[in-house]
Structure formats: C-alpha cells, structure tokens
Amino acid sequence: MYYAVDWVDRVDFPKMREMRVQRLRETMVKHNLDALITFRAENIRYMTNMRPLWWPISFLSRNASMMTQTSSPTLYVTSGDAPRCRATMTWMDPDDIKPCGTMEEPGIVDTMIKQFVQTLKEKGFTKGRIGVDAGTFVMLEKLKAALPDCEVVDGDACVIEAKAILNPEEIKLMKLSSKIAEIGMQTAIDHIRTGARNCEILGEVMKVFYAFGMEVPQCNLIVTSGEETAPLHRFASDRTIRHGDLVFMDLGGCFNGYFSDFTRTVVHGKPNDMQKRIYNAVYEEMMVVHEMLKPGVTNEELNIAARNVIKKHGFEEWGFHGVLGHSINVSGLCAPLIGEIAAAGEEVFEFQPGMCFSCEPAILVPNVPGGGGVRLEDTILVTETGNEILTKYPYCDELLG
Numbered sequence: 001m002y003y004a005v006d007w008v009d010r011v012d013f014p015k016m017r018e019m020r021v022q023r024l025r026e027t028m029v030k031h032n033l034d035a036l037i038t039f040r041a042e043n044i045r046y047m048t049n050m051r052p053l054w055w056p057i058s059f060l061s062r063n064a065s066m067m068t069q070t071s072s073p074t075l076y077v078t079s080g081d082a083p084r085c086r087a088t089m090t091w092m093d094p095d096d097i098k099p100c101g102t103m104e105e106p107g108i109v110d111t112m113i114k115q116f117v118q119t120l121k122e123k124g125f126t127k128g129r130i131g132v133d134a135g136t137f138v139m140l141e142k143l144k145a146a147l148p149d150c151e152v153v154d155g156d157a158c159v160i161e162a163k164a165i166l167n168p169e170e171i172k173l174m175k176l177s178s179k180i181a182e183i184g185m186q187t188a189i190d191h192i193r194t195g196a197r198n199c200e201i202l203g204e205v206m207k208v209f210y211a212f213g214m215e216v217p218q219c220n221l222i223v224t225s226g227e228e229t230a231p232l233h234r235f236a237s238d239r240t241i242r243h244g245d246l247v248f249m250d251l252g253g254c255f256n257g258y259f260s261d262f263t264r265t266v267v268h269g270k271p272n273d274m275q276k277r278i279y280n281a282v283y284e285e286m287m288v289v290h291e292m293l294k295p296g297v298t299n300e301e302l303n304i305a306a307r308n309v310i311k312k313h314g315f316e317e318w319g320f321h322g323v324l325g326h327s328i329n330v331s332g333l334c335a336p337l338i339g340e341i342a343a344a345g346e347e348v349f350e351f352q353p354g355m356c357f358s359c360e361p362a363i364l365v366p367n368v369p370g371g372g373g374v375r376l377e378d379t380i381l382v383t384e385t386g387n388e389i390l391t392k393y394p395y396c397d398e399l400l401g
Contacts, residue, residue, distance in 0.1 A: 002176060002213065002256070011176075011256070016169035017049050017091055020162075021073065027162040028069050034128030035120055036155050037066045037143075039135050042331040043159045045257050048075045048092065050085060054216045060134055061103040066116060071123035076100035076116070106138055113142040131155020163329050164336060165354035170329065171381060173258040174356055178379050178390040180212045181252045181260035185393050188223060188249050192268050195240050198223045201249075202236035209253050218252035218261045218332040229265070229373025230318070230364040243269040246371040252332070252358075252379075259332040261358040262391035263377035267398050271370070278363050278374045279399035281313035285361040286376045289325070293351060293359065294386045299325075300348045303339030306361060318365045318372075325359035328379060333358070355382040356390075374399075 004010070024047060028036055038044050041052045041059040048065045055062070064076040075092065077085050079099035086094045098115070101108045120130075127149050132140065133156040144152050166174065184205040191204045202223040209217065223236040226245040234250075241247060245268050252261035265282075267275060285306050292302045303324055310319035324339030338357060340346050358379050365372035379390040 011169050011172045013049075013169070014091065016167065019167045019169065020046055020049075021067075023162045023165070023167070024067070024159070025069055027158050028131070030161075031131065031155075031158040032129055033069070033131040033153070033155060033158055035066065035068045035123075035125040035130040036133075036158065037064060037116065037130065038133045038155070038159060039064050039139070040133050040156075040159075042334070043133050043163075044075070046159065046163055046330050047073045048089070049257070050075055050077060050089065051215065051257070053078060053081050060136060060139070063100055064112075064116065066120060066123075068120070068123050068125045072096060074098065074119050074123065076112070078102065103136070103139060106142075109136075109138050109142050113139065113146050116143070117146045129153055131158050133159050160335050163331070163334070164327060165352060166329060166356055166381070167354070170258065171354075171356075173256050174260070174329070174379070174381065175390055177214075177253065177255035177258045177260035178262070180209065180214060180255055181262055182391060182393045183212065184208045184251050184253075185249060185262070185264055188251065189264075189266060192241060192247055192266070194243055194268070197238050197240050198225055198228075199236040199238055201247075205251055212255075214253035214255055216254050218254065218259050221252070222248065222250035222263075224248045224373075225268075226371040227366075229371040230366045230368065232321075232364055232373050241268055242370075244272070244370040245269070246271075246275060246373065248371075248373055248375060250375065250377065254332070257330050259328050259330070260379060260391070261328055261332060261377065262379055262393070263360060263375045264393060264396065265374045265376065265399070266396045267370070271399050272368070274365070274368050274372060275370060275374075276399055276401055277313070278315070278365055278368075278372055279396065280401070281309065281315055281319075282361050282363050282374045282376050283395060283400060284313075285309040286359070286378065289359045289361065289378075289380070290387070290389065293357065293380050293382060295351055295353055295382060295384070298348055298350050299336065299338040299346070307339065310363065315363045315365070319363045321362050321364055324361060325357045328356055328358045351382045353382055353384045356380070357382075
C-alpha cells in the first residue's frame with residue numbers, strides 16, 4: 001500500500017517520531033511529571049515507534065518504555081523480539097533497547113522493576129514525580145517500593161493528551177489507514193449475496209487488509225446480518241444472508257501504527273418501511289455530527305444535539321446503545337470520548353484542530369423482519385475551519401430512499 005518513492009513527499013517517519021517525543025516532553029512538563037513509564041502497547045509505540053508483537057492477551061506485562069523530560073526513550077521489549085528491534089529500530093541507540101521478562105510472576109516483576117529504576121537513574125531521574133499509564137497491582141506496588149522517595153502518579157492522562165492532537169505526518173497515516181478500510185468495505189459489499197455467510201464476507205475483507213499492509217484489525221470486526229443486527233452480534237457468525245436482510249459491517253485496522261474504524265449498513269434486496277425509517281434517523285444523526293464536530297463545540301453539545309435526533313424520531317428505547325464517539329489514533333479506541341451513556345463522569349472539552357474521532361450513531365430495533373439494527377460510523381478529523389471526513393465511502397441509497 002505504501003512505498004517510498006523519489007518523486008513525491010509522503011510520510012516523513014523520522015519527523016513524525018521527533019514530533020511525538022517532543023509533544024510527550026511538553027505534555028510531561030504540563031502535567032508536572034519528571035519521568036514517565038508506559039506499559040500500554042499503543043503508548044509504547046507512540047514513545048518509541050516499536051511495532052508490537054500483537055497477541056490476543058494483555059500487553060501490560062510484556063513490554064515497557066520510559067523517558068524523562070530531557071532524556072531519549074528507552075524500550076524494554078519482550079525478550080523474543082529484542083534482537084529484531086535492535087536490528088531494525090535504527091532511530092534508537094541499541095543500548096536503549098533491552099529485553100523484558102514476562103511480568104506475570106511476582107519475582108519476575110521485582111527483577112524488571114529494579115531494572116527499570118536503574119535505567120531511569122542512568123537517565124537522570126532520582127526523585128520527583130513519575131507517571132505510569134497502566135499496570136497490574138503487583139507492578140505498581142513493586143514500583144512504589146523501589147522508588148520510596150518518589151511520587152508515583154497517573155501518567156495515562158498525560159499520554160492521552162499528547163496523542164489527542166495529531167501532527168501532519170500522523171494525519172497522513174490516518175488517511176492511508178482509512179483508505180484501506182474503504183477498500184475492505186467495498187470488498188465486503190461486493191461479496192454480499194443470498195447464501196453468503198457473515199464470516200465468509202469478513203474473510204474476504206481480511207485478505208484485503210493483510211494484502212495492503214494492515215498489521216491487525218481494529219477489533220475482532222463485525223459483519224452481521226438480519227436478526228443478528230438487533231440485538232447486535234458484535235462478530236461475524238456463520239449466519240447466511242437472505243433477501244431483505246440488513247448487512248451491518250464495522251471494519252478497520254492498524255496501518256503503520258494508526259487505526260481506521262468505520263461502519264456501513266446496507267440492505268440485500270429491497271428494504272421494508274421500518275428499515276428505511278431507522279436508517280434515515282441514523283443518517284440524520286450522522287449529518288448532525290458532520291455539522292457540529294468542529295472547533296469551539298464541546299462533546300457535551302454534540303452529544304445532546306445528536307441524541308435529540310433519536311428522540312425526534314421516537315427511537316429513544318433503541319437508540320442510546322453506547323458511546324457516540326471515541327478518539328482514534330495509535331489506539332483503536334481511546335479518550336477523549338463523546339457521549340458515553342453507560343456511566344457518569346465524562347470530561348467536557350472543546351474540539352480542537354488535530355483531534356480525530358470515530359463517531360458511530362446507531363439505532364438497534366429488535367424483531368424487525370430482515371433486521372432492524374443500523375449503525376453508520378465515520379472517522380472525522382477536526383480542522384482549523386471545521387472538519388474532514390476521512391472515511392468517504394457512500395451511504396446506502398436503497399435505505400435512504
């Protein structure tokens with residue numbers, strides 16, 4: 001999908017790495033952090049640009065990265081991957097790439113924490129505030145014990161704030177990732193037919209994703225149809241598609257560290273009136289998002305306006321299904337959020353240029369012939385003058401009428 005050529009400037013990866021580390025330094029100063037340790041895979045990548053060995057398990061116990069306000073980052077990488085990282089990550093000093101034991105046993109945790117502390121001391125950190133983005137209880141307790149004269153505090157908010165504003169090189173990668181997701185969506189729609197299985201369609205999408213250089217899907221991805229759209233089956237089952245079914249596809253993946261995520265719902269055949277009514281309500285809500293997701297507007301204001309569309313159409317019982325929008329960057333889903341309804345306490349903030357969100361209004365009505373679950377989802381970049389829709393794939397004309 002991506003080539004380095006001599007006739008045009010594309011992504012400047014060295015510049016992107018420098019800008020990310022500089023933004024981390026600036027955000028650490030703002031959060032009064034003298035040092036920072038990250039255990040989350042996406043945060044390690046943001047700090048060091050290490051492509052992880054993707055596992056369907058927690059990453060918190062296998063890798064780590066750390067830096068001070070003035071030092072270069074140090075990477076601790078799962079021991080089987082350390083030789084590859086030293087050989088290929090030429091932007092880092094090889095001495096700053098060290099093997100990491102699997103921190104699933106207290107003794108190993110103790111050993112690794114002592115190594116982390118020694119590295120930080122060599123980088124100039126001996127006292128002050130150290131932020132940690134995540135970790136198991138044992139990891140955090142061992143770290144506190146190893147740094148009795150330091151204050152161990154939340155570092156996750158610092159990294160979230162740093163990642164939230166994309167630099168120009170990151171935006172290029174977000175656009176490329178979204179483009180591959182669009183190709184996958186077209187492939188999925190091309191394979192919809194009577195008798196096709198949901199999982200069969202997703203299999204065709206995955207071929208395209210890996211052929212174009214995606215590292216991993218954004219989640220387990222969703223291709224579902226008919227009655228499995230409401231209540232929503234958030235995977236691809238072996239159900240076969242029939243004439244008149246809605247087909248709900250939530251697709252995306254990680255390309256060079258940056259995630260895409262978008263959804264389209266289409267109909268196989270001719271839709272019924274209820275399906276069209278649901279779809280048009282979701283479409284109208286999405287158009288409100290397109291209009292309001294811009295600088296100066298708050299997440300609270302957008303959420304209220306979008307949810308009011310659901311109320312206007314009489315779908316309150318089935319339209320408040322979860323978060324309306326989430327940030328997307330080196331993580332497939334992260335804060336800041338728009339309209340999380342499952343719990344109180346969401347932070348109110350104004351949209352700023354460089355923020356990128358995946359917005360996903362949905363109405364999921366059960367017991368509708370052919371299915372009554374509709375979601376539309378777009379990845380939207382906030383710009384100086386408004387926004388840019390990164391997922392440009394069209395909506396379903398048959399359902400819009």
